Amino acid sequence: MNKSHYKTFINRVFLQPHFYILILFVFGVIFLFYEPVIGFVAMLLCVALLIFTLLWGKKGSQLEERTLNKDYDFHSIHKDVLSYFPFPFIMVDAHGWIKWYNPRIEEVIKAKNLVNKNIQNLFLDITADQFPKGKEQVTKTITVDNRHYNVYIDRVYLSQASGSQRTMYGLYFIDNTHNMILKEENLKQKVSIGLIFIDNYEEVMQSVEDVRRPLLIALIDRKLNSWAQQGEGIVKKLEKDQYLMLFYNEHLEKFRQKKFEILDEIRQIHIGNELPVTLSIGIGVNGKNLPQSMEYAKAAIDLALGRGGDQAVIKNVDKYSFYGGKTKEVEKSTRxxxxxxxxxxxxxxxxxxxxxxxxxxxxxxxxxxxxxxxxxxxxxxxxxxxxxxxxxxxxxxxxxxxxxxxxxxxxxxxxxxxxxxxxxxxxxxxxxxxxxxxxxxxxxxxxxxxxxxxxxxxxxxxxxxxxxxxxxxxxxxxxxxxxxxxxxxxxxxxxxxxxxxxxxxxxxxxxxxxxxxxxxxxxxxxxxxxxxxxxxxxxxxxxxLFQNDMESYQARAAAVKDARIYRKNMAISIAPSDLKNGAVIAAQAADELLNISGIKASFVMCSIKNDVMISARSLGDINVQLIMEKLGGGGHQTVAGAQFSEVPIDEVYDQLIEAIDEYLEEGAERR
Known part of the structure; x- marks a missing residue:
């Protein structure tokens, strides 16, 4: 017998009153043969003790049971505690229906009588399918009336009278507005780093008279400094065609709203230069420190230059934003x-x-x-x-x-x-x-x-x-x-x-x-x-090598014939589907549509099995690359494309229309 079993045996036998009553009864039986009076008294005493023990044990069990199972008193105490809980609290069932809440939640949503209302009707960001499936806690961040809350969702089991358990969910609302304001203020006060390159410095300088070159450089410097002062920033010239700019994050939104108007201002400088001056701007935002922000700025300027220049690129940790990119790439004559x-x-x-x-x-x-x-x-x-x-x-x-x-x-x-x-x-x-x-x-x-x-x-x-x-x-x-x-x-x-x-x-x-x-x-x-x-x-x-068969030629002609004119100068068409060379036909049809008078851009879609492809072409006035990038594609200013998988062609058509409208609303079309 191991130690644990020995302790169990001791508790069950030697620590029970019935054991000692039994020993006393045995001694009473023995005394009955030698001292009948003492033995009889001992046996009566054993019987009395046994009856008392049984009656007291039953009464004690009833008392303990009443104490432990007094649900009404326990729940009332629990309810009172949650009512005065310093944080808003809601209890909902598995489907999101509110079963109980404390008064503080009414201060959050400015409403009363919330019982039997669904949580999603009050907070759109909280749905029943987000509730925890096990013991883990789910955390959500929501905004109500310009205040920010962290919502902690826990799974709770409630015992019912039948002995079964009912699953409920408790939602605690912690006001995090103050911390969010401090975080936003901290982000606004962080320093952003911008790198500014003149894309075509050598070509522009060669196209202007020697006596006008200092004036051209001075105009560029003055416009850049004036632009930086609008954002309370500073500009430092690093090389003849490179600048470093420092400014606070809170002013970045001003530059975004104005679509980096400095790109247009620099391009409009004309003092005898045959070529317009274009800039590439790379901005690094929200780095952990200044060196990391500089790395972001370098990555952004590399991306701006790699996309042809004349644009601004913002790198915010792992996200990129693009502005500009209106002009054609400038060919470098040197090899x-x-x-x-x-x-x-x-x-x-x-x-x-x-x-x-x-x-x-x-x-x-x-x-x-x-x-x-x-x-x-x-x-x-x-x-x-x-x-x-x-x-x-x-x-x-x-x-x-x-x-x-x-x-x-x-x-x-x-x-x-x-x-x-x-x-x-x-x-x-x-x-x-x-x-x-x-x-x-x-x-x-x-x-x-x-x-x-x-x-x-x-x-x-x-x-x-x-x-x-x-x-x-x-x-x-x-x-x-x-x-x-x-x-x-x-x-x-x-x-x-x-x-x-x-x-x-x-x-x-x-x-x-x-x-x-x-x-x-x-x-x-x-x-x-x-x-x-x-x-x-x-x-x-x-x-x-470029010869087509009759079927392909007829498919291309059908795509041109069925084209729809959109916004007066764009042609959109859908080529016949499931052809073996549908992508080529779509590209050829897009090229053919540019031969029509008044058409500045063309978009031809084709369906190949479960994929939909778009071929986009332009004469240069409309940047089809920016439009295709909105659809997940890319390319050049005059030649671009995009591809969709498992998307109906009608839905792709609607997305294309939306992308074109968004492009035109942003003012990206070259005037």
């Missing part, structure tokens, strides 16, 4: 940057064992052409290279088949995602082309497995970005990624030799993205095309 990027890219390739080239999901000809160009660069440097492609889309099917049928490539050139992951190693280089958003790549897992990543892209930079790349070349003024790669190839080795099929595909990528050398075409675009022509590209073969 110094391209040469430096090419030299760095060559060194990275030489240090690698293998190169994996990856574009975006649903690749187009520009994406595949750029991948072919990087493939040739790796081959010229003696490295094995592969292109990651899960399935050729209708947009590249013709080009893809030409590559396989050409017989120019002995080894396997294309890998799917699973095969590509198997090729990753310590010295594997991953080159991303025509995309900079990780979630949009053909195989996002490669970005996590590889330490060596290079990014080539011509799209305006978005908030989502591949931030662990060892080399990034992102220039939104360049017409296409194929143009970018064509320039890079010229500096990879001394004598570049491309296969005719490769030159054709690179030229095809440039041709498509520039709409036959009409949009975003600069001097460097024609120089890249000339380089490809010298390496065997043929314009007739390129044109044959």
């Amino acid at each position: 110094v940057k391209a040469r430096m990027k090419a030299y760095a890219f060559r060194e990275i390739i030489e240090e690698s064992d293998e190169v994996l080239i990856m574009g975006h999901k649903n690749p187009d000809v520009d994406c595949l052409g750029a991948a072919i160009g990087v493939y040739r660069a790796a081959q010229l440097l003696g490295k094995k290279a592969y292109i990651v492609l899960n399935e050729p889309t209708s947009a590249i099917k013709t080009v893809y088949d030409k590559i396989l049928e050409s017989g120019e490539y002995e080894e396997k050139i294309f890998l799917n995602s699973i095969e590509a992951i198997g090729h990753t190693g310590e010295k594997t280089l991953v080159v991303v082309v025509d995309v900079h958003r990780p979630s949009y790549t053909e195989c996002p897992e490669l970005l996590e497995l590889s330490k060596n990543i290079v990014v080539f892209d011509h799209h305006r930079r978005s908030a989502e970005f591949i931030d662990n790349a060892v080399l990034t070349y992102l220039e939104p003024f360049i017409s296409s990624t194929c143009e970018m790669i064509a320039e890079i190839l010229q500096y990879i080795v001394d004598k570049v030799k491309l296969k005719p099929i490769e030159a054709d595909i690179l030229l095809a990528g440039i041709t498509i993205d520039t709409k036959n050398f009409v949009f975003k075409t600069g001097v460097r675009t024609f120089e890249a095309a000339a380089f490809l022509r010298r390496n065997g590209a043929d314009s007739t073969r390129v044109r044959m």
